[in-house]
Structures are given as C-alpha cells and as structure tokens.
Amino acid sequence: MAEVKLFGVWASAFSKRIEMALKLKGVEYEFIEEDLKNKSPLLLKYNPVHKKIPVLVHNGKPIAESLVILEYIDETWEGPAILPKDPHERAQAHFWAKFLDEKCLPAILKACKSTGEEREKAKEEVIELLGFLDNEIKGKKFFGGDNIGLVDIAGNFIGYWLGIITKLVGIEIVTEERFPNFCRWINEYNNCSFVKENLPPKDKLIAFLKPRFEVLNTSK
Amino acid sequence: MAEVKLFGVWASAFSKRIEMALKLKGVEYEFIEEDLKNKSPLLLKYNPVHKKIPVLVHNGKPIAESLVILEYIDETWEGPAILPKDPHERAQAHFWAKFLDEKCLPAILKACKSTGEEREKAKEEVIELLGFLDNEIKGKKFFGGDNIGLVDIAGNFIGYWLGIITKLVGIEIVTEERFPNFCRWINEYNNCSFVKENLPPKDKLIAFLKPRFEVLNTSK
Numbered sequence: 001m002a003e004v005k006l007f008g009v010w011a012s013a014f015s016k017r018i019e020m021a022l023k024l025k026g027v028e029y030e031f032i033e034e035d036l037k038n039k040s041p042l043l044l045k046y047n048p049v050h051k052k053i054p055v056l057v058h059n060g061k062p063i064a065e066s067l068v069i070l071e072y073i074d075e076t077w078e079g080p081a082i083l084p085k086d087p088h089e090r091a092q093a094h095f096w097a098k099f100l101d102e103k104c105l106p107a108i109l110k111a112c113k114s115t116g117e118e119r120e121k122a123k124e125e126v127i128e129l130l131g132f133l134d135n136e137i138k139g140k141k142f143f144g145g146d147n148i149g150l151v152d153i154a155g156n157f158i159g160y161w162l163g164i165i166t167k168l169v170g171i172e173i174v175t176e177e178r179f180p181n182f183c184r185w186i187n188e189y190n191n192c193s194f195v196k197e198n199l200p201p202k203d204k205l206i207a208f209l210k211p212r213f214e215v216l217n218t219s220k
Numbered sequence: 221m222a223e224v225k226l227f228g229v230w231a232s233a234f235s236k237r238i239e240m241a242l243k244l245k246g247v248e249y250e251f252i253e254e255d256l257k258n259k260s261p262l263l264l265k266y267n268p269v270h271k272k273i274p275v276l277v278h279n280g281k282p283i284a285e286s287l288v289i290l291e292y293i294d295e296t297w298e299g300p301a302i303l304p305k306d307p308h309e310r311a312q313a314h315f316w317a318k319f320l321d322e323k324c325l326p327a328i329l330k331a332c333k334s335t336g337e338e339r340e341k342a343k344e345e346v347i348e349l350l351g352f353l354d355n356e357i358k359g360k361k362f363f364g365g366d367n368i369g370l371v372d373i374a375g376n377f378i379g380y381w382l383g384i385i386t387k388l389v390g391i392e393i394v395t396e397e398r399f400p401n402f403c404r405w406i407n408e409y410n411n412c413s414f415v416k417e418n419l420p421p422k423d424k425l426i427a428f429l430k431p432r433f434e435v436l437n438t439s440k
Contacts, residue, residue, distance in 0.1 A: 048352075049319060049323075049352050061308050063308070063315070064315060065315055065318060067314075067318075068311050068314045068315050071314065072308070072311040075307040075310065076307045087292050087295040087296045088283070090291070090292070090295065091291065091292040092283075094285075095284060095285055095288050098285060098288065099269060102322070
C-alpha cells in the first residue's frame with residue numbers, strides 16, 4: 001500500500017488544503033504536526049529550498065508547495081476531480097489559485113500587519129482584489145462549478161481564516177454590500193458538509209490565532 | 221483552423237516563453253506587440269486583473285500568466301511534451317518553475333535595483349537561490365532531461381537575460397567557480413539550435429535593455 005505522510009500544522013490554511021484534497025480522494029495518510037519554531041530534521045531534509053510546511057511524502061518522495069501538491073494529488077489518485085479536464089477551464093483554475101497566493105494573501109497580510117495610512121492603502125488593495133473574486137464567483141455555486149475544486153480548496157484561507165483574522169486585527173473587509181457573490185460563496189463553502197468536517201474547529205482556531213493577531217489590532 | 225494570438229513584447233522573457241512553447245509545438249500564431257507605456261484596450265480587456273503581457277488568445281478565449289499559458293499549450297497541442305507525464309516529475313517541474321518566478325526573479329530584480337549594502341545582501345540571496353538550481357541541474361543536460369521542458373523554457377530569463385542585465389548593472393553573480401553545473405546548462409541552453417533560433421538577437425536585446433539597466437550601475 002502506498003505510504004502517504006503529510007508534514008503540516010493543524011492551524012495552517014496551507015496544510016488544510018492538502019488534508020482536504022487527500023480526504024476528497026479518500027487517501028489515508030499520516031499527519032505529522034510540525035513545530036514551526038523548531039522544525040524537524042525531516043522537514044528540512046524534504047523541503048531544503050523553502051523549509052516550509054506543507055510537504056507531502058508519497059512512497060518516500062517529497063513534494064512541496066501546496067498548489068503543486070494539490071495538482072499531484074489530483075493526478076495520482078482516483079476520486080472526485082480537483083481540476084477540470086478541459087484545458088481552458090484548467091488554465092482558469094490555475095490562474096485564480098495563483099491569484100489567491102500571489103496577490104490576495106500578501107495583500108491581506110500587509111493589511112493586517114501595517115498601521116495607519118499604510119493599513120488603509122493595503123485594505124483598499126485587498127478590496128480591489130476580492131472584487132475580482134466576487135465577479136468570478138457570480139452565478140456559480142463554487143469556483144469549481146457545482147462541486148468544490150482547486151480554487152475552493154486553495155480559497156480556504158479567504159473562506160474561513162480571513163473572517164477570523166480580520167476580526168482579531170480590527171479591520172472590516174468582507175461585507176455583504178461590497179461582495180454579495182463572494183459572501184454567498186463563503187456561506188455555501190462553510191456550510192458544505194465536506195468542508196465543514198475538514199476545517200479546524202472555530203473556537204480552537206481563534207484561540208490559536210488570537211495571540212498572533214490581536215496584538216496587531218490598532219483600533220482598540 | 222484555430223486562431224491563436226499572442227499579446228507580448230519582443231524583448232520580454234515572459235513573452236518569449238510563450239513563443240518558444242508555441243514554436244516547439246509547431247503552432248502558428250499572430251504576435252501583437254504591446255507598448256507597455258500605452259497598453260492596448262484589447263490587452264486590458266483580456267487581462268483585467270494583472271493588465272500584463274503575455275496573454276494568449278485561443279479561439280477568442282484569453283489566458284494570462286506565462287506559467288499558466290505554458291501548461292495550457294502543452295495540454296492543447298500535440299508535439300514535444302513541455303511537462304513530463306509522471307505525476308512526481310510533473311510536480312518537480314511545477315516546483316522549479318514556481319521557484320524561478322517567485323524566488324529567483326524578485327531577488328534578481330532587487331539585486332539590480334538596490335545599492336550598497338542592500339545590493340550586497342540581495343546578491344547573496346540570488347547566489348543562494350541559484351545554488352539550488354546548480355544542484356538540481358547536476359548530471360542532467362536540461363532541467364527537462366534530454367530535451368528542454370517547462371523549467372528550461374521558464375528559465376530563459378536566467379539562461380539569457382540574466383547575463384546581459386548583470387553586466388549592464390555591474391554585478392557579478394554567475395561564475396564557473398560558483399555554479400559549474402548551472403554554467404554548463406547556460407552554455408548548453410544558448411547553443412541548443414531551437415533555443416538559439418527563438419531568443420531575441422543579443423545586440424538588439426542589449427540596445428533595448430541598456431537605457432533601462434545601465435543607470436542602475438553603481439560601480440562606475
């Protein structure tokens with residue numbers, strides 16, 4: 001039987017992407033919780049370039065970078081498709097997943113970690129970026145269509161973590177007025193039984209994120 | 221017949237990636253040269269998110285982001301493979317292409333655009349990053365194996381542009397002593413007849429890059 005190990009952190013949206021994909025495909029795996037302040041020699045051996053979680057190890061071979069791993073999982077195991085088969089639809093999924101990681105996440109982190117005018121500017125940028133997603137999800141249940149796909153899985157951060165973090169940090173970004181379609185997706189996503197079962201419990205996640213993000217709240 | 225249009229800039233390594241892939245597959249296309257100081261309404265329509273070249277338009281449908289386009293081309297047209305078929309090898313190709321764009325290119329630009337101590341620090345980072353590539357290419361003709369693949373095509377910037385730009389800027393990064401394997405690849409790459417035919421002529425490229433990069437030379 002194939003041996004699958006995942007080096008991750010339970011509270012990380014990036015780790016959770018991989019867990020969600022493995023569960024979607026019905027793949028059994030061993031989860032190895034990493035301490036990011038004291039990374040294991042195995043993690044450093046398997047991901048010497050970035051030294052980051054998540055790392056998937058399948059039959060002894062490591063794969064790093066969550067979007068790369070998601071595609072690997074889709075190509076390796078049967079089960080519900082993560083990426084569409086049609087090349088143009090696949091390209092669109094790749095485009096939006098890349099957009100999430102390379103544009104939205106850095107802008108969100110900047111908005112959280114900055115203060116004053118810089119924070120306002122970063123917040124405006126996040127609002128502009130999420131506007132593109134609001135438009136993209138219009139008229140669709142999930143980014144993947146009727147079922148969750150690559151962009152929904154990669155979007156767990158904006159679907160679940162973002163709401164918690166912005167509240168802790170004291171900034172308001174996602175509102176019904178601004179993003180009606182995106183809010184409907186967040187609702188659909190968080191109430192989808194598969195997603196619900198596989199996201200970390202809200203209380204536990206808030207307790208984990210609180211000391212890390214509440215200090216960034218400048219509105220108090 | 222399929223209609224293929226490419227919005228690009230002749231001197232851009234990102235545009236050239238797409239031209240190389242289309243030529244590898246034997247796909248006929250119309251090249252539309254963009255003026256980046258005065259982008260065409262069509263480019264802005266086709267890539268409203270990033271407003272950047274390259275954009276490939278196939279049968280009226282646009283695809284943006286060069287790595288996304290390269291994968292689309294590989295999946296859409298017959299001919300020499302750009303990505304390996306084996307999922308683990310594919311994942312490795314994805315990993316290194318992502319590494320080039322997300323780690324190497326920003327570090328190289330930082331080393332070029334900064335001065336003094338900041339430049340030295342950025343240069344050290346580039347050297348560290350290229351060390352990973354030097355190790356990766358050890359014992360192989362191309363990153364793609366015996367033939368050029370995704371990483372070689374995406375690597376055109378470090379294979380061709382980097383040498384010109386660092387010379388103009390007045391920094392020394394790639395040396396035989398530091399990177400024997402990487403230098404061998406650069407040599408192999410630039411002398412591969414397919415690559416040679418499809419890169420912009422050196423004189424013309426230097427003339428184009430000179431006013432943009434020579435001003436950043438602080439060693440004079």
